Amino acid sequence: MIDTHAHLHFPQFDEDREEVIKECEEKLEAVITVGCDLEDSRKAISLAENSKNIFATVGIHPHEAKNYSEKDYDKLINLAKSPKVVAVGEAGLDFYRNLSPKEKQYEIFEMQVEAAKELKLPVIIHTRNAAKEMADFIRKHFEGVKGVVHCFSGEKELLEAALDTGLFISYSGIVTYPKNSSLRETLKYVPSSRLLIETDSPYLAPQPVRGKRNKPIFVAYTARAIAEFLGLKFSDIDRITSVNAKRLFNLPLSSEESKEKLVYQVGNRLYINLTTKCPCNCKFCFRGYEDFILGYKLKLSREPIAEEYMYRIKNPGVYEEIVFCGYGEPFERFEELKKVAEWIKKFSKETPVRVDTCGLGYLITGREDILDELKGIVDSFSISVNAGTPEEYRRIVKPKFGEKSWNSLLKFIKDVKEKGFNVQITAVRYPGFDEKSFKELSEKLGVPFKIREFKRFKKWEE
Numbered sequence: 141m142i143d144t145h146a147h148l149h150f151p152q153f154d155e156d157r158e159e160v161i162k163e164c165e166e167k168l169e170a171v172i173t174v175g176c177d178l179e180d181s182r183k184a185i186s187l188a189e190n191s192k193n194i195f196a197t198v199g200i201h202p203h204e205a206k207n208y209s210e211k212d213y214d215k216l217i218n219l220a221k222s223p224k225v226v227a228v229g230e231a232g233l234d235f236y237r238n239l240s241p242k243e244k245q246y247e248i249f250e251m252q253v254e255a256a257k258e259l260k261l262p263v264i265i266h267t268r269n270a271a272k273e274m275a276d277f278i279r280k281h282f283e284g285v286k287g288v289v290h291c292f293s294g295e296k297e298l299l300e301a302a303l304d305t306g307l308f309i310s311y312s313g314i315v316t317y318p319k320n321s322s323l324r325e326t327l328k329y330v331p332s333s334r335l336l337i338e339t340d341s342p343y344l345a346p347q348p349v350r351g352k353r354n355k356p357i358f359v360a361y362t363a364r365a366i367a368e369f370l371g372l373k374f375s376d377i378d379r380i381t382s383v384n385a386k387r388l389f390n391l392p393l394s395s396e397e398s399k400e401k402l403v404y405q406v407g408n409r410l411y412i413n414l415t416t417k418c419p420c421n422c423k424f425c426f427r428g429y430e431d432f433i434l435g436y437k438l439k440l441s442r443e444p445i446a447e448e449y450m451y452r453i454k455n456p457g458v459y460e461e462i463v464f465c466g467y468g469e470p471f472e473r474f475e476e477l478k479k480v481a482e483w484i485k486k487f488s489k490e491t492p493v494r495v496d497t498c499g500l501g502y503l504i505t506g507r508e509d510i511l512d513e514l515k516g517i518v519d520s521f522s523i524s525v526n527a528g529t530p531e532e533y534r535r536i537v538k539p540k541f542g543e544k545s546w547n548s549l550l551k552f553i554k555d556v557k558e559k560g561f562n563v564q565i566t567a568v569r570y571p572g573f574d575e576k577s578f579k580e581l582s583e584k585l586g587v588p589f590k591i592r593e594f595k596r597f598k599k600w601e602e
Contacts (some may be wrong), residue, residue, distance in 0.1 A: 141363060141378050143169050143231075143356040143387040144310055145264065145290050145338035148173040148194065149183040152342035152353055157187075164356050165193050169382055170391060171356045174264060174290075176201040176229050178212065181219055188224035193508035194485040195389065196222070197264055199229035205240035206458065216255050219481050226389040228256040229264030230290055233277070236269040246277075253281050260426060262388050263287035265307070271295035278305050286388060291340050296321040301332060303596035309389055310336035313346030313354065316365040324369050327524040328593040335428040336388070337381045339363045373407050379435035387432060401436040401453045402444055404466075410459045411447060412467025412480060414473045416440050421538040422526065424570045429597040438467040446479040453480075457488035465522075467497035471504045492519045499523040503541045508551075511559050520562035522590075523553055527567070528577025553585055564588045571600050 143164075148171060153160055173188060174197045175181025181198040188196035200208050217452050220228065231252040233245050240248075240343050258262045265287055265456040267274040274289075278301045288308040289298065302309060309330050315323050327335075339345075341354035341360070346361035367377040386393050404411050416439055418427060431439040453535075456462055462484055464470040471479050481493050496519055527533035530546040539545035556563045566580050569591050583591035 141337075142382050142391075143171045143339050143341070143359040144288065144336045144381075144385050145312070146173050146356050147176070147184075148169050148356070149180070149187045149339070150342060153355075157560060160355055161191055161194065165191070167357050168182075168359070169193065170195060172197060172385075172389065174227075176206040176230065177201045177207065178215055178219060178580045185219065185222045187223060189222065189418070194224075195226045195391070196224050197229050197568060198225055199227075199231045199252060199264065200248050201230055201266060202232050202245040202249065203236040205244045208248050210247065210251050213251055213255060215505075216515075217250065217258065217504060218455045219261050220255070220261065225261070226391065227262045227264050228252050228259065229287075230266040231263060232266035233270040233274055234266060234268045235273070248596040249277070250281060253285060256285055256287070256504050261286075265289050266291075267291075267298065268560070271298040274298055275301035275541040278302060278307065282307065288336055288388060290338065291344070292323075294326050296326075299326060299329065300596060302332070303329075305470075306598075308384060310337050310338045311362060312338050312340045313344045313350075313362050315351070315573065316347040316362055318347065324365075325409060327366060327369055329595055331412050331425070331426065331430065331595040331597055332380050332434045333384065333432050335366075335381055336384055337366065337377070358478060376405060376406055376434070381435075383432060383435040396441065397435075397437070399437065400440050401438055401466075402440075404434070404436040404438070404450055405459075406434055408460035410453065410456075410462045412453075412462065412464045412470075413438050413440065413468075414449075414464060414470050414476055415443055415466070415468040415585070418469040418498065418560060419472075419474040419540045420469070421540070422524075422568075423536050423600070424526075424568050424594060425575055426595075426597050433467075440457075440467060443476075445471065446476045446483070448479045449476075450483050453484065455487070456484045456491050461492045461494060461495060463494045464581040465494075468497050469500075469504065470495055471497055471501035471510075474501070474505050474510060478517065479514055481514065485517045490494070493517065494520045494522060496522045497524070498537070498539075499525065499552045500541060500545060502546065502552055503548050508555075511555055511561070513558065514561075518561065522567045523549075523556070523563065525549065525553075525565045525567055525578070525581070526570075526573075528574050528581045532574055532577070540566070550575055550585070557585070557587055564590055566590045566592060568592050568594050570594045
């Protein structure tokens with residue numbers, strides 16, 4: 141687990157800093173101690189350079205902006221050349237206390253973004269009472285710049301602007317506070333590949349230790365609260381946020397984290413990633429934008445043989461369910477799908493097998509008898525429809541088979557139901573989604589539906 145935002149060099153740790161650092165090195169993979177002005181950043185760097193798993197940032201907090209000018213650009217650049225510096229910041233806008241004039245905050249923030257571009261480092265963004273202004277700034281200045289909105293507090297416009305620009309979203313201990321239900325709700329909209337956690341220690345201790353001095357190991361409380369809200373395991377959030385932190389801050393991934401995943405576990409389910417191919421180009425899809433999903437590298441550089449999947453599954457009976465679902469469409473490799481499913485059922489008849497599909501299996505394979513071959517080895521289908529009308533379907537899903545796709549999809553759904561498989565159709569609640577027509581389609585087909593929340597991977601444009 142990685143605490144992506146702490147202040148271990150602050151005076152609140154003067155009395156027991158060595159003990160806290162030892163605790164971090166025993167229980168965490170890394171901690172990033174964040175600078176708030178140039179002198180403070182020197183202290184952060186010194187601490188990081190004398191600790192194995194502590195990293196530092198160089199930045200000027202908006203409160204301190206009044207003390208700096210663009211003449212300090214070179215000083216910031218030179219400080220950031222330490223090999224232990226992994227980001228610029230925290231930098232941003234704070235209109236809550238207004239300890240620096242607004243125009244000065246903008247000047248110093250923009251200077252730091254330019255420095256990050258030169259250094260090829262991400263930016264740690266501080267914002268308070270400035271959500272609209274920060275959203276506008278991000279849209280204008282962050283093209284091609286990596287970064288994270290630190291201690292995100294739930295503003296929708298800021299979240300959209302950050303995700304549209306490819307930024308990460310970091311949650312602190314405030315997400316654990318009982319009254320912050322609206323903040324927890326925003327977790328549904330953040331792609332797993334953009335989620336981070338932090339403590340902001342010594343401040344903002346999470347609920348179980350609220351009122352105490354915060355410290356990096358308390359990041360586990362935040363991870364636990366997020367896992368519970370999202371219906372995931374603690375280990376899932378640990379993996380997701382640790383991999384994301386390494387990706388953003390250019391920390392080395394382990395050999396296991398770097399591997400392309402043929403199979404991957406989330407909760408008690410095992411997922412089988414057969415291919416990168418898909419006949420659809422859905423407007424909301426992560427394909428082509430993110431290689432890492434749920435803390436796993438899912439984009440494959442090759443198409444493995446069926447036996448490689450069998451080897452990695454090992455004992456299918458230990459899973460709650462096994463799902464053919466990965467970076468691409470399972471029916472693109474129908475023979476491998478069938479072969480692996482047969483092997484699963486051979487060793488564990490009781491383990492349910494599900495196929496998550498776009499429902500264009502007939503067009504992909506050029507055959508309409510494929511469901512008969514899956515009887516007894518596949519139990520259920522989750523079919524991604526994402527529209528209630530053929531016009532909306534073509535506009536949003538953009539299938540390569542053109543106008544014949546819709547009728548083939550509907551026939552596939554009807555056949556799945558008639559042949560006795562369990563089936564549901566699904567949709568994403570993207571901007572402008574016609575929920576009413578989708579529900580009417582579900583009723584007409586006589587199959588249940590599920591609507592997932594829309595997670596932004598890029599700017600949504602009609």
